[in-house]
Amino acid sequence: MTAQQQKPQFHSLGEVVTWVIEDLGAMCPSLERLEKYCRTPDAPEFSDIRYHVGEAGCHLCGEDLSATGQT
């Protein structure tokens, strides 16, 4: 079987912007900073990550955080 992936459908440039942020993780913090956040999630300097991971619900970072917690 050939490897497949669901191809996104775009109808506007705005949809590409949303896709780049949500699927490509263009606004994700670096892995190093995400790991520091994991150790001290309430630190004031991580307010942007609290929004990104919590309110915006970035699943890419959520998965990285889960993996970081396991190792």
Add this chain to the structure above:
Amino acid sequence: MTTVAMSISEFDSFFLENRKELCGFLRRKFSRFDHAACEDLVHDAYVETREKVSHVFFQPEKGWLRYMRWLISQRAKDRLRQHESKAWSDLTPEPDSTPGNDVAEQERRRGQVTLLSDILQAFCRRCESKDMHQQKEVFERSSRGQKPVEIAQAMDISRGSVDQHLKRARDWVKERTHRADVHGSVLATFHRLWPKKT
């Protein structure tokens, strides 16, 4: 964390032991990829790393599993970025095709391939390096559709601060975009997303 270098046979054993976990990680993180695509990506990362192990003294700074997770994520994003490239091509109007223009046009489109994600990532890294986390949060909230008044309320800062952060962030992104935005299409998107009266 102290990481030790591995021989090829040690790396092969490590990979066999962790292959399933890596595929699962990738599948959960990038749900657009099916199982076969994840297997492909993980295998490609294995081949790439094995090559390094066989030729140089390679020792990932923060552990092998972390390195492999990072590498397969990068390769998955590379594959997704091909869609970004195609999306721009599909959505930007075809220029007048004249003899001699086609090669230059193809070259311009190639240059546009990863423009948007590259610029936004560069913006994030810049904010991180300069401790501008508030500006990054304001910009991300705006990019995800929040209005300035909502951002001010959510972050407990003044509307003036929000406007100032947005202006600085957008100026930086626009300036970087302008340098490489051949068709003006990315800039046009930003102008639509960031109307003057917000």
